[in-house]
Structures are given as structure tokens and as C-alpha cells.
Amino acid sequence: MQDLAAFLSSNAGSMKKSVIRELLKLTNQSDIISFAGGLPAPETFPVQELREASDRVFEKYGTIALQYGTTEGDNDLKARLVEYESAQGVSLGMQNLLITSASQQALDMLPKIFLDPGDYVIAGRPTYVGAIQAIQSYQGKMLGIPFSASNDGFDMVELEKRYERAKSQRKRIKYIYLIPDFQNPSGICWSVEKRRAIIEFAYREDLFIVEDSPYREIRFIGESIPSIYQLEQGMENRGIVINLKTFSKILAPGTRIGWVIAREDIIQKMVVAKQAMDLCTSVLTQKMIAEFMATGKLRNTIERTCGIYRDKRNFMLEKLEEYMPKRFDLTWTKPEGGLFLWLSLPHYIDTEKLFYKATEKKVAYVVGSAFYFDEPEVNSMRINFSYSSFAQIDEGIHRLAEVIKDEIDSYEAGSRGQTSPEGL
Ligand SMILES: Cc1ncc(COP(=O)(O)O)c(C=O)c1O
Known part of the structure; x- marks a missing residue:
């Protein structure tokens, strides 16, 4: 053998x-x-509602729902997501959206398009294991930053220290990976001050920020804090944030549908990466979710x-x-x-x-x-x-x-x- x-x-x-x-x-x-x-x-x-939504998809679209779709994603779903995100204060157009086979696929695409072997990603210690796996599978390295004692985000002094050391060792750092809302695994939620500070840091050091937000809507105590994507739009709006969202925790993970919000040129690069991965995300499921969203029941x-x-x-x-x-x-x-x-x-x-x-x-x-x-x-x-x-x-x-x-x-x-x- x-x-x-x-x-x-x-x-x-x-x-x-x-x-x-x-x-x-x-x-x-x-x-x-x-x-x-x-x-x-x-x-x-919502089993019954999704069943009804999928019946309507077959009635309205028939074979179209069973056909290949565009890599960017189904336009009905994208239009619903533009509405959904706008209602939360994010300004975006259809060109800023890519539908993915949930967030894990986006986590795999990012090191694929950004990292050469040995390039670095900054991430919290601890952080989501699926992101670590994806980065390491492209031979990416990670620079770990501890969280502050008050659990409001990174320890910014440690960030500066570790970043300077990495730079002096000529390490190539490409992006910062964050889960600012109820991080998996620690549950940490970043304060608005720390969200602004990390954007300032990324501006100064010319880095992208990947904001992974599967739990953002799952807040059951206190007031929502603006996303890093949203805050950056209100600062210099350079488009340095790539926001990953998913239906896994707000609807059902078996749908395997997520979306990326980013600058158009980044979306286009991700589209090319996705073509080699799965051509397109399930049209049937995208249309079922679009129908469900149309009922206002999300x-x-x-x-x-x-x-x-x-x-x-x-x-x-x-x-x-x-x-x-x-x-x-x-x-x-x-x-x-x-x-x-x-x-x-x-x-x-x-x-x-x-x-x-x-x-x-x-x-x-x-x-x-x-x-x-x-x-x-x-x-x-x-x-x-x-x-x-x-x-x-x-x-x-x-x-x-x-x-x-x-x-x-x-x-x-x-x-x-x-x-x-x-x-x-
Ligand atoms: C932080 C984080 N990102 C991404 C994912 C992947 O989620 P999905 O691929 O189901 O959207 C998870 C799953 O638990 C997660 O905790």
C-alpha cells in the first residue's frame, strides 16, 4: 500500500x-x-414556518429553486439581508454581500485569499477553534493577544508589545480576527471604546479586521453595542472590516447559510475563492430563508x-x-x-x-x-x-x-x- x-x-x-x-x-x-x-x-x-416557506418556494419558483445559482448568492435573499442589516444601522448594497455555506466557509476562504505560508493573523487567547483550524490549514501562524482583566476586549498594552516584537522579527501580519459579541469560548463582549481602539490600531498599522459575529443577535441582557463594521463606517470608512454573519444561531444551523459583508473588491476576491469550493450555496435553502424573512418572523x-x-x-x-x-x-x-x-x-x-x-x-x-x-x-x-x-x-x-x-x-x-x- x-x-x-x-x-x-x-x-x-x-x-x-x-x-x-x-x-x-x-x-x-x-x-x-x-x-x-x-x-x-x-x-x-421554527419548523412549521420553514416548512411553509419551502412549500411557497416550490410553488413560486419550481425548477429554478433546484438549479445552480450565482456564486454571489440568491438576489431575493441578498435583498432581504440588505434590509435586515440596514435596519441595524449598517449601510450596504447588494455588491457588499456574499452568501456563504455558513460562516465556517468564510473562515476558510479568508486565509485562502490573504495568507501565504508563514503569514500571521492576530487573534485573542483563547479563540474559536474552527478559525484556528482554518488558518493553520493554509500554514498561517497566529499572534495571540490576552484579554484585559476587565474582559472588555484585548489587553491593548499587550497588543502593542506583542505586535512591535512581531514586527521587529519581520513577521508579516495580514489581519486581526475578532469575535466581539459574546466570544466563543469566553463569552467576552467588547466595549465600544475597545472596538474603536482596535479600528484605530488597524488604520495605523494598515491591517484588515475580520469580525466574526455569529452570536451578535443572541443578546439577552443589556443594550446592543454597534458592530466594528458599523463603527468603522462612521470613522474613516476605509472598508477595512470584513463582517461574517450566519443563520446558524439565529435560525437553524442545518440551513448552512451565512453572509459576508465587506468592500466590493474583497467580496469579488472571495467569490473567486468560493467558485473553486462549491460553485454556489444551496439555492433551495437560500430561497426558503428569503421566503421566511419576508414573513417578518425572523x-x-x-x-x-x-x-x-x-x-x-x-x-x-x-x-x-x-x-x-x-x-x-x-x-x-x-x-x-x-x-x-x-x-x-x-x-x-x-x-x-x-x-x-x-x-x-x-x-x-x-x-x-x-x-x-x-x-x-x-x-x-x-x-x-x-x-x-x-x-x-x-x-x-x-x-x-x-x-x-x-x-x-x-x-x-x-x-x-x-x-x-x-x-x-
Ligand atoms: C465564533 C464562530 N464562528 C463561526 C462559527 C461557524 O458557524 P457556522 O458555520 O455554523 O455559521 C462558529 C460555530 O459555532 C463560531 O462559534
Whole structure:
């Protein structure tokens, strides 16, 4: 048999399996309560309305809906999206839109068109694992920036320091990758001041910003903050921001439809990249969503979804308070939106090792280290609150708290042993 490794391209060689997907395989047993996946709640999917929308598509368009479409995307859907974005204060025309097979495809296109092997992307530490995979699969490198202590965006002092060091080492940096609204995995939401500051930084250093916004509309507490795309339009409007949006979290991820908002020349380059990937996104699904949007029910779906997630998030926070040991070094975020909580554990707990003990106790999470592309922090985990039922959240957090308590107890018993009088 031929040795596959000898035939692989250097790009394929640099592709890494997602740790999340590998670990998730362990959680496929029916009795495990999994807080690991990033799945939206199925009860938020408007099944009947989408079914009716798709019936109307067949009545109105017949074979056209089953034909190839343009790479740029279906004009009916694009017109709806222009309306939808304009209502949120973004000014754009059809030429500024590209329909993608959801945001993950756009995340793959960007390094494809911007990066030569060894080029750098600036990103938060931690950041979305699917973006790391895409960048690394084109042999891109990443410059990690920690978040500020107040969780309002990057630590800007560290950004300047690390950027200067990278420049002095002649590293070629192409764009900054950000998830400013309820970041996956940390739940961090950037303040408007930090959003402006990162635009100023990108202007000064002549960089693009990729703003990935799958959770932007999933805000269930507080006021919405303008997107970086929107803010830049009100500043020098140089068109340096590329905004990725998706129906995955506001409608249903199985539709696999997303959209990119950007300057026309960037959209055109992405169109060429997309032609080689899939020719076009499913016409049938695009038309179904356009029909659904025409009913005006997307807003209601989003509001309902936010209500359900607010309740689940509050319930999970209550259960964490109730079951987790009370310690200064065991903390969790309280995000105002999105799908995830981020837990920081005592420094001696390696959540990758703990994962196997947790699955024995029939509860699962995502290890924090999966979201680091450099020097991972091993004592953190991401837990999802959107997918599980209230009863599962109650039982799952109880099990997780027991696993963590056992780990703390056995560490403390061990360190007491080491400092016992005989040992001194
Ligand atoms: C930050 C971020 N970007 C992009 C995606 C990809 O989403 P999709 O391809 O379903 O639009 C996800 C999925 O969870 C995500 O969390």
C-alpha cells in the first residue's frame, strides 16, 4: 500500500484534527449529559414556518429553486439581508454581500485569499477553534493577544508589545480576527471604546479586521453595542472590516447559510475563492430563508431564542452557585449573550485529564486548551447552556461539581501529605 504521508501536500500536513470533535466522540453515549457541543436549542427552530416557506418556494419558483445559482448568492435573499442589516444601522448594497455555506466557509476562504505560508493573523487567547483550524490549514501562524482583566476586549498594552516584537522579527501580519459579541469560548463582549481602539490600531498599522459575529443577535441582557463594521463606517470608512454573519444561531444551523459583508473588491476576491469550493450555496435553502424573512418572523424567532437562552443561562448560573465548591480560584463568567460559560479552575487541575473522569461520571464539557493555538491554559473549560434541558442542566452541573470537588479534595489530601510533620 502507498504511504499516504509521502503524497500529502504541505497544507494537508499542517491540518490538525479538532480536539473538540475527537473528544466529542466520547460523549456520544445516550446517558451522558453533554455541555460540550455548541448546539442551539432545537425548540428554537421554527419548523412549521420553514416548512411553509419551502412549500411557497416550490410553488413560486419550481425548477429554478433546484438549479445552480450565482456564486454571489440568491438576489431575493441578498435583498432581504440588505434590509435586515440596514435596519441595524449598517449601510450596504447588494455588491457588499456574499452568501456563504455558513460562516465556517468564510473562515476558510479568508486565509485562502490573504495568507501565504508563514503569514500571521492576530487573534485573542483563547479563540474559536474552527478559525484556528482554518488558518493553520493554509500554514498561517497566529499572534495571540490576552484579554484585559476587565474582559472588555484585548489587553491593548499587550497588543502593542506583542505586535512591535512581531514586527521587529519581520513577521508579516495580514489581519486581526475578532469575535466581539459574546466570544466563543469566553463569552467576552467588547466595549465600544475597545472596538474603536482596535479600528484605530488597524488604520495605523494598515491591517484588515475580520469580525466574526455569529452570536451578535443572541443578546439577552443589556443594550446592543454597534458592530466594528458599523463603527468603522462612521470613522474613516476605509472598508477595512470584513463582517461574517450566519443563520446558524439565529435560525437553524442545518440551513448552512451565512453572509459576508465587506468592500466590493474583497467580496469579488472571495467569490473567486468560493467558485473553486462549491460553485454556489444551496439555492433551495437560500430561497426558503428569503421566503421566511419576508414573513417578518425572523425577529420573533430571535426574540424567542434570546428568552429561552436567558432562562437557561440564569438557571445554569444558579446551579453553579448551588453545587460548586466556594473558592476564589473557581470562577465562571456571566455573559450577557451567546451560548457559553467559561470556567476557570484551580491551577493544578488539568481539564484534559479531568475530562475522562467527567465522562465516567456521565457529564462532558470542552477542555479550555482546545481554544489555544499557543501555550494553552489547562485549567479552564467551556460549558454550553443552550442545548440541554433544565433537568439536564441541574443534574449535569451537580455531576460536574462532584468531579471537580473530588479533584480538589485529592490534590489537597496529597499536598497535606507532602507537608506532614514527618516530611519536614
Ligand atoms: C465564533 C464562530 N464562528 C463561526 C462559527 C461557524 O458557524 P457556522 O458555520 O455554523 O455559521 C462558529 C460555530 O459555532 C463560531 O462559534
